[in-house]
Amino acid sequence: MKRIGLFLATNIAVLVVIAVIVNLLGLGRIADANGLNLGTLLALSAVIGFTGAIISLLISKPMAKWQTGAQVITQPANADERWLLDTVRKLSAKAGVTMPEVAIYEGEPNAFATGAFKNSALVAVSTGLLSTMNQEEVEAVLAHEVAHVANGDMVTMTLIQGVVNTFVVFLSRIVGYLVDKQINKDGNGQGIGYFVTSIVCQIVFGILASMIVAWFSRHREFRADAGAADYMGQPNSMINALARLGRVEPGELPKSIQASGISDRPSVMALFSTHPPIEERIEALRRRGQ
Numbered sequence: 104m105k106r107i108g109l110f111l112a113t114n115i116a117v118l119v120v121i122a123v124i125v126n127l128l129g130l131g132r133i134a135d136a137n138g139l140n141l142g143t144l145l146a147l148s149a150v151i152g153f154t155g156a157i158i159s160l161l162i163s164k165p166m167a168k169w170q171t172g173a174q175v176i177t178q179p180a181n182a183d184e185r186w187l188l189d190t191v192r193k194l195s196a197k198a199g200v201t202m203p204e205v206a207i208y209e210g211e212p213n214a215f216a217t218g219a220f221k222n223s224a225l226v227a228v229s230t231g232l233l234s235t236m237n238q239e240e241v242e243a244v245l246a247h248e249v250a251h252v253a254n255g256d257m258v259t260m261t262l263i264q265g266v267v268n269t270f271v272v273f274l275s276r277i278v279g280y281l282v283d284k285q286i287n288k289d290g291n292g293q294g295i296g297y298f299v300t301s302i303v304c305q306i307v308f309g310i311l312a313s314m315i316v317a318w319f320s321r322h323r324e325f326r327a328d329a330g331a332a333d334y335m336g337q338p339n340s341m342i343n344a345l346a347r348l349g350r351v352e353p354g355e356l357p358k359s360i361q362a363s364g365i366s367d368r369p370s371v372m373a374l375f376s377t378h379p380p381i382e383e384r385i386e387a388l389r390r391r392g393q
Contacts (some may be wrong), residue, residue, distance in 0.1 A: 104110075106319045109334070114169040116173070130386075137285070143232050144273060144277070145269075145273055145275060147272075148199055148269045148270070148272035148273035149265075149269045150264070151268070151269070152226055152267075152268030152269030152270075152271070152272050152273075153265035153269065153274045154321075155268070156261045156262075156264040156265040156268060157217040157261060157265065159261070159287065160219050160257060160258065160261040161219050163217045163218060163219060163257065163360070164204075164217055164218045164219065164223075164224070164225045164324065166357075166360075167215065167217045167225060167227070167357075167363075168206065168225070170357040170360070171206065171208040171210065171227065171357065171360075172207035172208050172209060173208035173225075173227045174206055174207055174208065174270040175204050175205065175206045175225075176188055176205050176206065176207065182267075182276070183233070184207070185227070186238070187205055187207075187245075188205055190241075190242050190245055191203065191205045191226055191245055193247065193288055194242075194245055194246050194249040194334050195252075197334045198249050198250065198252070198253035198330075198334065198336050199253065200221050200222060200224075200249070200252055200253050201221075201222035201223065202248070203216065203218065203223075203224035203225055203226045204224070204225045204226070205225075205226055205227070205301050206225060206226070206227040206228075207227065207228060207229070207233070208227055208228075208229055208230070208336070209229070209230050210229040210230065210231055210350070211229060211352060211353065211354030211355070211368075212229060212231040212232040212235045212236075212246075212348060212351050212352075212353060212354055213228075213229050213231070213232060213353050213354035213355075213356060213364045213365055213366065214226070214227060214228040214232055214244050214245070214248055214364065214365045215227055215248065215356060215360050215363040215365070216248035216251040216252050216257070216363055217248070217257055217360055217363050217366045218252070218257060218375075219257065219280040220258075221252050221253065221255050221257075221260070224252040224257070224283065226245065226248045226249065226252070228241070230242065231351075231354055232354075232365075234349060235342060235347065236347055239340050239343070240343050240344040240347055241344075242335065242339065242340065243331050243340040243341040243343070243344040244331075244337055244344050244365050246330070246331035246334040246340075246341070247327045247328060247330070247331040247341065247344075247365060247390045248327075248335065248336065248365070249330075249331075250326070250327040250328075250329075250330025250331050250333075251323070251327045251363070253330065254322045254323065254326055254327065254330065256326075256327070257363070259307040259319075259323070260316075260319065260320065260362065263316055263319050264316055266298070267312035267315050267316060268312065270312075271309050271312050272305065273310055274304065275300075275302075275303075275305040275308055276301050277296075277306030278300055278301070278304045278317060279298070279299075279300040279301030279304060281293075282296050282300040283296035283297035283300065293317070303383070314374045314375065315377060317374065317375050317376060317377055317391070318374075319344055320377040321376060321377065321378060321379045324378050324379055324384065325379065325384065325387055325388055328341055328345070328384050328387065328388055329387075329388070329391060332388055332391060338388040338391055340387070341388055342385050342388050342389065345366075345381050345384050345385050345388075346382060346385060348366045349381035349382070349385075350363065353365075353366040361377060362378075364378070366378055368379065
């Protein structure tokens, strides 16, 4: 429940803070110069909704390095690092993308891909994953992460987050306007009723929006698994890698890149899970191989 609360709070806090700043600066009144101007309100909502998501995307790679302590391999220090670079290079060529930076970080079994652009991404694996899996399984995990890069999942996730944020702000302000008009029929619709109601609605709608974002995150994991199977030429390697991940405790990633990990701890509330259950992912791959 704590992880779900943090997941919701991260998304909602961005919206609430930006909305409060906009209201304090009086920018929200632009949308109500002569009554409720839906076009202007939608434009303002888009600015608010996309700001946090785009900034997060642009700084995602340096933030991921800093938060995990990931060390980019520039000159391989041993045979294992050389193999990692060669493997990612081979997989990137198959995927048709520029080779991402490759990094290793200290931690329990996990891996992630991040970056604002598919041709300047980062793929990182944990020391726990490298020590837990054999080379074929590690290669399958790397293929999964390269598939995320090739699919443009980081950008798509940002766009989805921005769109749902936009409609959270837009709809909450409409509801706030209507409630304020009922409280003060002679007012302009932006009194205390508007302010309180819009903030409350942003919290409620933000929870619903988080479900939508989590659903998309689960969907992209199936696509990345399928991409890994294609790059490997068969699904068994990815199935074996997932099966091994299912037998160990996954390494916890920072909230900003949690959805980018190869796996995550199961959630007590499936609607907020960023990853499907391992069993469902394995079954999807088995059906694909039939």
